[in-house]
Amino acid sequence: MASNSGSLSMFLLLLILMITVSNYLGTNKIDLQLSETQRNLKILTNTDSNFNDYSIQSQKDLLEQVQRGINQEFYQRVMPEVVCKEKVRIGEKSDGGKYVCKPQAVNQEDCTIMSLGLNNQIEFDEHISKVTGGKCTILGADIVSFKSYLIIRNLILQAEQSPSTKSKYAAINGQLFVGKIPETLTLPEMLEKSGKSKVDFLKIDIEGGEHTGLEPFIKDYSVCQIFIEIHGSPSAHLEMLQKMAKYNFRIFNVNPNFKCTTCCEYSLINENCMEHYGVVPLGITIPKGNL
Structure with missing residues (x-):
């Protein structure tokens, strides 16, 4: 028991x-x-x-x-606002090339590319055409060569692109325009004459014309990505970046131009296009308001 x-x-x-x-x-x-x-x-x-x-x-x-007021130090302080996972260098490795975010993701059935500031150098245009499948319409524009423009300074000189450039441009589904932006040629005018209503990629290198020629366009027309060379002092750079930020463009690449100490190339994407190109937001680095 x-x-x-x-x-x-x-x-x-x-x-x-x-x-x-x-x-x-x-x-x-x-x-x-x-x-x-x-x-x-x-x-x-x-x-x-x-x-x-x-x-x-x-x-x-x-x-x-x-x-x-020191340009090089200013460039180092411009921080990206988004991360592009597939950033691609299009065009020349030196001056003239631009960083594009996932260019192959563009809608090839209905795409438009604007390339402003050719100077008979169209490596970017040919490369972007190849990467996007050769189906995009490319709208190119420039005055005569920049060297000639410097010689005559304040005169507005308009001349056709070279026969070689014309031939190559036609082969990539391109249309050429001649004029000084924005004095004798505007971006809306180019788009309307081509029968287009929006732009997927906008490359702009027009030796200072960006300060007055770009904002009226992005205010009224849809643009997904901008690849721009800004010219001038740090205050001029910031003012231009603020103009683009006002229309919801966010920086994903900064690339100083070592051949021009007052020039820097910036790549930006519109917030409305971020999801399509797989872009990840960080933080807003461009202060609002006027300087």
């Missing part, structure tokens, strides 16, 4: 121990899950905070560099 009583006591003790251990492990597992969730929430919160800090510091740095 005593033996049976002892066995029962031992059994009950083991049962209680098993239940206790089971409850502990279950509770501990829940605590671990809650702890993991809290850590994830903390990471997300910290990420948002980091993005906010990134934006504030970047904007502060830019404004400080504008006051200093």
Whole structure:
């Protein structure tokens, strides 16, 4: 009898121990899950905070560099606002080439590319045509060569592109326009004459004409990506970047032009096109408002 009583006591003790251990492990597992969730929430919160800090510091740095007035230092402080996972260099490796975000993703059945500032150098145009499947309409424009323009300074000289350029442009489904932007040729005029209503990629290198020629266009027309060389002082660069930011363009690449100390190339994408090109947002680095 005593033996049976002892066995029962031992059994009950083991049962209680098993239940206790089971409850502990279950509770501990829940605590671990809650702890993991809290850590994830903390990471997300910290990420948002980091993005906010990134934006504030970047904007502060830019404004400080504008006051200093040193172009090279300003360029180093222009931070990307989005991340393009498939950034591609199109055109020449030196001056003339541009960084484009995932160009092969463009809708090849209905795409338009504008290339402003040819100077009979169309490596970018030929390359972008190849990468996008050769089906996009390419609208190119320039005055005569920039060297000749410098010689005559204030005169507006208009001349046709060379026969070789004309032939090559026709082969890539291109249309050529002649004029000084925006004085004798505007971007809306080019688009309307070509029968198009929107632009997928806009490359612009028009030796200062960007400051007055671009905003009226992006104000009224849909543009997905802009590849622009801005000319002038840091304040002129920031003012131009602010104009584009006002219409929801975000920077994904900055590339100083080492042949021109007051020139820098920027690549931007419109917020409306970010999802299509697989772009990830960071933080806004261009301060709003006038200088």
